[in-house]
Amino acid sequence: MQNKAILFERPQIEKIKQDIADAINKIVKKDIVEAINLIYPPNQNFGDLSLPCFELAKEFKKTSVEMAEFLTSKIKLDNIILTTKAIGPYLNFILDKSKLATTIIEEILSTKQFYGLNSFGNKEKVMIEYSNVNTHKEYHVGHLRNICYGDAVAKILLANGYKTTSVSYINDFGIHVAKTIWAYQTFLKEEKSNIIPLIPFVEEKNKGYFLGKIYVRACEELEKNKENKTAVDLIMKNIESKQGSDYELWQETRQWSIDGLAKIYDELKIKFDQIFYESEFIDRGLDLVGQLYTKRFLVKSEGAVIADLQKYDLGVMVILRSDGTALYPVADLPLAIEKFKKCKINKSIYVVDTRQSLYFRQLFKILELLGFKQEMKHLSYEFVKLPEGMMSSRTGKVITYEDLYEQALEKVVLEIKKRHEDWNEEKVNNIAKKIVIGALKFEMIKVSADKVITFDIEQALRFDGFTSAYLQYTVARINSIISKSKVESQKSIKSEVVLDNLKDIKEHFLIIKLAKYPEIIKIAGENYDPSEIAKYLFELAQEFNDYYHSVQILKTEEEIMQARLALIMTVRQVVVNGLELLGIEVVEEM
RNA sequence: GUGCCCAUAGUUUAAUGGAUAGAACACUAGCCUUCUAAGCUGGAUAUGUAGGUUCGAUUCCUACUGGGCACACCA
Numbered sequence: 001m002q003n004k005a006i007l008f009e010r011p012q013i014e015k016i017k018q019d020i021a022d023a024i025n026k027i028v029k030k031d032i033v034e035a036i037n038l039i040y041p042p043n044q045n046f047g048d049l050s051l052p053c054f055e056l057a058k059e060f061k062k063t064s065v066e067m068a069e070f071l072t073s074k075i076k077l078d079n080i081i082l083t084t085k086a087i088g089p090y091l092n093f094i095l096d097k098s099k100l101a102t103t104i105i106e107e108i109l110s111t112k113q114f115y116g117l118n119s120f121g122n123k124e125k126v127m128i129e130y131s132n133v134n135t136h137k138e139y140h141v142g143h144l145r146n147i148c149y150g151d152a153v154a155k156i157l158l159a160n161g162y163k164t165t166s167v168s169y170i171n172d173f174g175i176h177v178a179k180t181i182w183a184y185q186t187f188l189k190e191e192k193s194n195i196i197p198l199i200p201f202v203e204e205k206n207k208g209y210f211l212g213k214i215y216v217r218a219c220e221e222l223e224k225n226k227e228n229k230t231a232v233d234l235i236m237k238n239i240e241s242k243q244g245s246d247y248e249l250w251q252e253t254r255q256w257s258i259d260g261l262a263k264i265y266d267e268l269k270i271k272f273d274q275i276f277y278e279s280e281f282i283d284r285g286l287d288l289v290g291q292l293y294t295k296r297f298l299v300k301s302e303g304a305v306i307a308d309l310q311k312y313d314l315g316v317m318v319i320l321r322s323d324g325t326a327l328y329p330v331a332d333l334p335l336a337i338e339k340f341k342k343c344k345i346n347k348s349i350y351v352v353d354t355r356q357s358l359y360f361r362q363l364f365k366i367l368e369l370l371g372f373k374q375e376m377k378h379l380s381y382e383f384v385k386l387p388e389g390m391m392s393s394r395t396g397k398v399i400t401y402e403d404l405y406e407q408a409l410e411k412v413v414l415e416i417k418k419r420h421e422d423w424n425e426e427k428v429n430n431i432a433k434k435i436v437i438g439a440l441k442f443e444m445i446k447v448s449a450d451k452v453i454t455f456d457i458e459q460a461l462r463f464d465g466f467t468s469a470y471l472q473y474t475v476a477r478i479n480s481i482i483s484k485s486k487v488e489s490q491k492s493i494k495s496e497v498v499l500d501n502l503k504d505i506k507e508h509f510l511i512i513k514l515a516k517y518p519e520i521i522k523i524a525g526e527n528y529d530p531s532e533i534a535k536y537l538f539e540l541a542q543e544f545n546d547y548y549h550s551v552q553i554l555k556t557e558e559e560i561m562q563a564r565l566a567l568i569m570t571v572r573q574v575v576v577n578g579l580e581l582l583g584i585e586v587v588e589e590m
Numbered sequence: 591g592u593g594c595c596c597a598u599a600g601u602u603u604a605a606u607g608g609a610u611a612g613a614a615c616a617c618u619a620g621c622c623u624u625c626u627a628a629g630c631u632g633g634a635u636a637u638g639u640a641g642g643u644u645c646g647a648u649u650c651c652u653a654c655u656g657g658g659c660a661c662a663c664c665a
Contacts, residue, residue, distance in 0.1 A: 042609060052608060054645080064645080089645090090609065134665075171665070304663050313593090321663045328665055354595065355659055382595075383659085390658095415628070435628090447603070450595065452658070459602070463628050465614040466603085473628050481625050535604070538613085549621090549630045590628075 011116075011518035012107050016100075019078055020049065020093060024056075027074045032059060038093075040516070047085065047092030048100075048512055054089060064089030097511075101502040101567075104515045108570040116518045116577055120525065121162030127339050128154045128166055128379075130351035131265075131272070135172040135257035136180040138212030139264060140398035141444075141455050142353075142384045142391055148444035148583065149381055150351035151270045152530035155581045160525035165273045165343065169335065170261070172254050173279040178236040180211055181249055182228070183218030208260020209402050211253060216396035236325075254279075264401055268437060270583060278331045281338075285330035288337075289319055297369070307366055317362040329363060336367055340374055347375040354380040354450075379528055381449035387456060399455060408436040408461050415463065416590070431587045435469055438584040442468035445582055446534040466538050468584050471575055474541040475586045478572040481553055485565055501563035506547045510567060513540050517574050521581070530582055537578040544571050 010018075017035035024033045033051065041050045053067040060067065068086035075084055075091075080103070082096045108115045130150025133143050154166045222228050238246035265271070289305065292298045298305050303322030307329075309315060319329050339348055350360060360378035367376065385391060391398045412432040416423065443460045447453060463469035502511065517536070524532040553564045576586055 039608090042612090046609075050609090054608075057645095088609070132665090174665075176665085302662070306662070316662060318663045323663090325663090327663065353659095356665080357594070358660055359665085380595095385658090394664095419626085419628080451603080452596075454602085456602085459615080462615075465628095467614090467628085469628055473626080477626055477629080479626095484625060531604095535613090542613090545629060546631090548625080552625070554625050589626080 011118075011515070012103050013515040013519070016080055016095070017049065020051070020081065023075055023078065024051065024071060027071060028056065028060065030059070032056065040512070041090070041092060044509055044512070046087055046090070048095045049093040051091040051093075052089060053091055057089070067091075097503050097508045098500050100515070101507065101511045101563075104511050105502075105566050105570050108514060108573055109566065112573060113577060113580075115573060116521045117159050117161070118518065118522060119161035120522060121157060121160045123161065123163045124347060125343075125345045126157055126162045126164045126347040126349060127343060127345045128157070128164055128349040128351065129169055130154075130166070131168040131270075132352060133168075133170060133261065134174070134176055134393075135170060135208075135254050135261075136177045136211050137215050137257075137393045138209070138396070138398055139261065139401045140391060140393065141401065141404060142398070144401055144404075144440060145381065145384050145444045145453060146351060146353065147265075147268065147270060148441045149449065149530065150379075151268075152441075152445055152533075152582050153349075153351065153379065153528050155583060156521070156524050156528075156530060156533070159521050159581055162525075165345070166271070167274045167276060168272045169276045169278070170258070171278045172257070173239075173277075173282060173331075175232070175236060176215060177250060177254070178232045178239060179218040179222065180215045181239075181246060181253060182232045182235050183214050183221060184211075184253070185249070186231075187214075187217060187221070206260045206263055206402075207253075207256035208258075208263075209400065211256055211260075212393070212400065213396070215393065219394045267405065267433075268441070268583070269585070276335055281331035281334045282326055284334040285332075286326060288334055289326075289330055307362070309362055309365055312365055314358070314362050314365055317359075317366070328359070329366070332363055333366065336363070336376075337370075337372070340372055345374065347377065349377045349379050351379045351381070353383045355383065356380075379449075382452040384453045384455050387454055399457065404440070404457070404460075405436065407457070408439060409433065411461055412436050412439075412463070431590055434585045434587050435463070435472060435590065438468035438472060438579075439463065441582060441584055442471075442534060445530045448529065448531050466534075468579070468582075469590075471537055471541050471579060471584075472587050473590060474544055475572055475575055476588065476590045477548065478544075478568050479588055481568060482565065482572075485554055485561070501560045502567060504547075504551065506543070506550060507564075507567060510540075510543050510547055510571065513543055514570055514574055517578070520578075524581075533578050533581055537575055540571065540578075541575060544568070 014035055017038040020038055021033040021035050025031050033056070037055075038049045038051055041047055051068075051071075053064040053071070056071075057064040057067040062070065065086070065088055068089055068091040071091050072084045072086040077083065080096050080099050081093050083094045085092050085094070128150060130153075131143065131147040133139060151166070154164050157164045222232065235246050238244050239250045241247065289298060293300075293305060298307055298319055300306075301308070301316065304318050305320035307317045307319060309317060317329060318327055320326060336348065339345055352360065357378060357380050360376075360380075364376045364378070383390075386397065386399065389397070409432055412435045413428055416428050416432055416435075420428070439460065444453070446466060502508070517540075520532055520536045524530060551564070553568065554561060556564070579586060
């Protein structure tokens with residue numbers, strides 16, 4: 001729909017930086033400074049852009065201070081650069097506030113939801129796999145970190161011009177399934193009293209959630225009485241045989257979990273282009289393992305079938321247990337191959353927590369040895385733990401998504417009602433849901449991936465400070481002003497009005513901040529780092545809120561009002577665009 | 591034992607070689623007859639230890655200390 005020329009045009013701020021770089025290069029008669037060398041001074045009183053002169057000084061055998069002074073005396077000012085000043089080893093540039101404001105605001109108002117996007121990825125086909133969960137187990141905050149992080153990265157890569165496909169891989173086949181089915185059969189029938197406290201969940205929530213509770217019970221019982229393991233093994237064999245009542249029960253309960261997951265994805269507004277199931281790859285995997293064993297690529301050791309990767313310093317990877325049953329790589333290998341051959345991707349990303357980094361190094365090495373040259377990346381992140389220790393689906397020491405969601409929703413509904421007694425139930429609920437989902441996602445994304453998150457429920461359910469609610473609130477505030485102004489579309493805002501009316505220093509800082517946004521998208525993409533965007537948006541919102549409190553937007557001269565409205569519209573646009581990349585929706589009012 | 595990750599304010603954290611280490615929470619003093627107070631303004635507190643590289647180190651290197659994780663039949 002949108003004009004592609006707009007979409008792929010270089011951001012204005014980059015053009016300005018390039019002009020500066022060109023001007024410097026002309027003075028020193030050498031191609032040495034690039035646009036990316038221009039940084040933003042830590043203190044805005046120093047200027048708007050800055051060139052550290054350390055490298056240049058080295059090249060021309062001067063001190064960096066001399067270099068900065070030399071350049072400032074020589075530089076020819078172009079129309080947007082008002083003046084330069086050397087501060088120590090830095091050459092600082094002060095831009096023409098009005099011209100910059102006009103340029104940036106026009107840029108944003110014309111590109112709208114496309115502002116900040118780039119074509120850096122060159123349409124390369126990337127598949128990103130995340131939310132790899134087990135059926136028959138609880139869905140907890142650990143999974144939430146995975147899916148929020150994975151989804152944000154997928155969106156960010158898309159914004160950087162990659163052709164991304166989001167996929168999920170569900171482990172619906174394994175001993176955990178047999179355990180759950182065993183407990184379901186045994187205790188639901190024979191010991192109803194013990195399971196009855198759980199029954200209400202079946203109605204209230206969903207059956208997938210219920211199964212997760214059963215799994216915990218199964219692990220407890222098996223711990224108490226180890227002989228039951230033979231019964232579980234039998235169920236496993238029955239499921240593998242693909243016939244009989246156990247197999248049918250597997251099919252039925254598997255669907256409960258899948259439905260439960262679908263409900264969660266729907267609530268989170270996260271969509272996958274494709275979902276793979278382990279059970280669909282097992283047979284293919286066993287064939288493949290058989291072939292590789294015949295070719296002696298895989299060998300037998302201590303009764304198990306392994307890939308010996310010791311010469312690559314990667315130890316050994318066990319593929320089949322001594323009893324011949326399959327381990328994780330059996331399905332992972334054919335899935336990876338399908339991605340390369342059938343989906344024809346150039347790059348395969350796996351978003352899985354850091355504890356599996358050795359596993360992925362081994363898997364990638366095997367694929368490489370099998371001749372796959374495509375790029376494979378394990379995008380790892382640290383796990384989520386609870387204040388009292390590690391989470392464990394096995395023991396039920398988890399905060400399930402469902403419980404968290406419900407608790408959060410209750411709290412937000414209360415907060416909204418406190419503020420808006422006149423809102424009807426439906427309106428309250430719709431807005432509350434968006435605030436809750438935003439809060440959960442933001443909480444998971446705002447810290448860098450290599451930090452362990454100690455999940456504190458009190459902390460997560462806060463709605464002030466560095467939270468998504470703060471950003472949503474900022475947008476709601478802007479909406480409110482705009483709706484009161486009766487200026488509903490930017491058509492009524494003329495750029496000649498903007499030109500000379502945004503000279504306030506806070507307005508200027510906001511403009512600079514807005515101009516940076518495309519660079520943030522790029523950095524977030526290069527580093528697979530959504531927290532970069534979260535941080536940026538928070539700073540932008542902080543600057544806006546400061547501005548909001550210091551000036552009147554509506555009660556002022558018509559022309560100034562027009563200019564200020566244009567400015568806050570662009571702020572809103574950028575916050576909305578950024579939140580979109582984090583998978584967070586905004587609300588009209590709150 | 592080997593490898594990987596982490597260590598910054600009371601707490602959660604930002605800064606991947608540059609200017610005065612930036613926030614949030616908590617605590618505290620203010621700001622609503624004025625565009626949404628889920629907001630704004632002010633206030634104290636921080637780079638685990640010892641070396642090294644560098645004009646410059648929270649950032650890179652080495653050792654140590656503390657915490658976490660992984661390393662053959664869990665996923």
